Amino acid sequence: QTEIQWWHAMGGELGTKLEEIVAGYNASQSDYKVVPTYKGSYTETMTAAIAAFRAGEQPAVVQVFEVGTGTMMAAEGAVYPVYQLMEDMGEDFDQSAFLPAVVGYYTDTDGNMLSMPFNSSTPILYYNKDVFEKAGLDPDAAPKTWGELEDFSNKIMESGAANCGFTTGWISWVQLENLSAWHNQPIGTLENGFGGLGTELTVNGPVQAKHWENLAKWQQDGLFQYGGPGGGADSAPKFYAQECAMYMNSSASRAGVVANAQDFEVGYGMLPYYDDVDGAPQNSIIGGATLWVLQGHPEEEYKGVADFFTYLSSAEVQADWHQFSGYLPITQAAYDLGREQGYYEANPGTDIGIRQITLNAPTENSKGLRFGNYVQIRNVIDEEFQRLLSGEVDAQGALDSLVERGNALIRDFEAANG
Numbered sequence: 001q002t003e004i005q006w007w008h009a010m011g012g013e014l015g016t017k018l019e020e021i022v023a024g025y026n027a028s029q030s031d032y033k034v035v036p037t038y039k040g041s042y043t044e045t046m047t048a049a050i051a052a053f054r055a056g057e058q059p060a061v062v063q064v065f066e067v068g069t070g071t072m073m074a075a076e077g078a079v080y081p082v083y084q085l086m087e088d089m090g091e092d093f094d095q096s097a098f099l100p101a102v103v104g105y106y107t108d109t110d111g112n113m114l115s116m117p118f119n120s121s122t123p124i125l126y127y128n129k130d131v132f133e134k135a136g137l138d139p140d141a142a143p144k145t146w147g148e149l150e151d152f153s154n155k156i157m158e159s160g161a162a163n164c165g166f167t168t169g170w171i172s173w174v175q176l177e178n179l180s181a182w183h184n185q186p187i188g189t190l191e192n193g194f195g196g197l198g199t200e201l202t203v204n205g206p207v208q209a210k211h212w213e214n215l216a217k218w219q220q221d222g223l224f225q226y227g228g229p230g231g232g233a234d235s236a237p238k239f240y241a242q243e244c245a246m247y248m249n250s251s252a253s254r255a256g257v258v259a260n261a262q263d264f265e266v267g268y269g270m271l272p273y274y275d276d277v278d279g280a281p282q283n284s285i286i287g288g289a290t291l292w293v294l295q296g297h298p299e300e301e302y303k304g305v306a307d308f309f310t311y312l313s314s315a316e317v318q319a320d321w322h323q324f325s326g327y328l329p330i331t332q333a334a335y336d337l338g339r340e341q342g343y344y345e346a347n348p349g350t351d352i353g354i355r356q357i358t359l360n361a362p363t364e365n366s367k368g369l370r371f372g373n374y375v376q377i378r379n380v381i382d383e384e385f386q387r388l389l390s391g392e393v394d395a396q397g398a399l400d401s402l403v404e405r406g407n408a409l410i411r412d413f414e415a416a417n418g
């Protein structure tokens with residue numbers, strides 16, 4: 001039996017489900033054994049894989065979050081492009097089976113898919129229906145705009161229904177990158193970096209500045225509670241404990257919400273928008289991760305990887321993973337299967353992510369982003385946001401500084417890879 005190592009970043013409920021999927025594959029055939037290993041957060045997993053590659057100890061497959069795409073694409077000798085792998089191993093692979101929003105993010109300039117979509121998400125809004133009711137709000141109506149969200153938060157706090165209006169995971173992904181796409185504002189030049197390494201960040205425009213200024217004000221007033229850097233690990237517990245009535249995070253936070261929010265009813269909504277911004281709401285962008293195949297393994301293992309990828313993207317496996325986790329149904333077949341099963345009707349709110357990501361045809365501003373060194377830029381975004389919250393700098397200053405620091409990282413990347 002040939003063993004295939006798969007390093008991943010799925011913890012908690014998602015990790016348990018991932019292991020179940022792998023066990024299903026291993027039981028379905030006897031030639032290959034996939035061995036999943038949890039390596040921590042997305043950043044930790046990617047860092048570990050890069051270090052392992054340098055030491056010649058890399059796994060065959062590693063899960064990399066969407067913002068690592070620019071870096072992985074440039075690591076030409078280290079990566080075995082998925083379209084190439086599938087072709088070399090004689091495995092059927094139809095890119096057009098995947099949703100356009102997903103394919104567009106992971107293809108090279110010739111339209112070839114470089115990594116295997118597995119878990120694509122988009123941020124949505126979760127809210128506590130019981131708290132809404134206690135505050136005299138309609139439990140069946142999520143706030144549509146930031147104005148409503150502020151108003152609802154005030155009502156919730158004044159009525160004593162909860163201590164805090166809202167919290168959020170991923171300041172970078174939700175409150176800056178998706179905020180920009182959702183309002184059709186550019187994140188960077190050259191089509192948010194898709195057009196070449198010579199791109200620059202432009203995320204310090206008036207819409208972003210106004211939003212960060214609001215977040216800082218709402219934090220001071222207690223309407224908003226910060227959930228920490230990166231994925232915002234402190235945000236989910238605030239929602240589960242009914243401290244904050246609303247919570248913005250990945251559609252795949254649903255698995256955790258379903259498992260942990262046992263004492264109250266959960267409602268789902270799209271991300272709020274500013275109704276005075278032309279073109280909003282546009283469409284949200286994807287997050288989550290794809291599976292990258294690394295070079296340096298014997299052909300036998302790659303045969304197994306190709307076989308495993310076919311299994312992973314089957315409609316049954318994808319529909320099951322999507323329905324359990326809240327990740328998007330990444331293939332049309334998985335989406336159709338869910339509809340045939342009556343899944344979305346029986347589980348209101350579970351199609352919010354897919355509706356939001358396809359709300360309008362993506363523009364240059366809203367099809368995603370691709371920058372080199374973006375994992376480091378994510379840290380810069382967190383640092384500048386924390387400076388804003390501590391009152392060290394105002395919103396425009398924080399955004400100007402992050403653009404300047406981020407552009408320096410992009411220039412370094414361009415110099416090394418251009």
Ligand SMILES: O=P(O)(O)OC[C@H](O)CO
Nearest residue numbers: 065121173250252287288
């Ligand atoms: O929590 P996930 O897996 O949906 O990922 C969120 C962000 O896209 C990470 O960059």
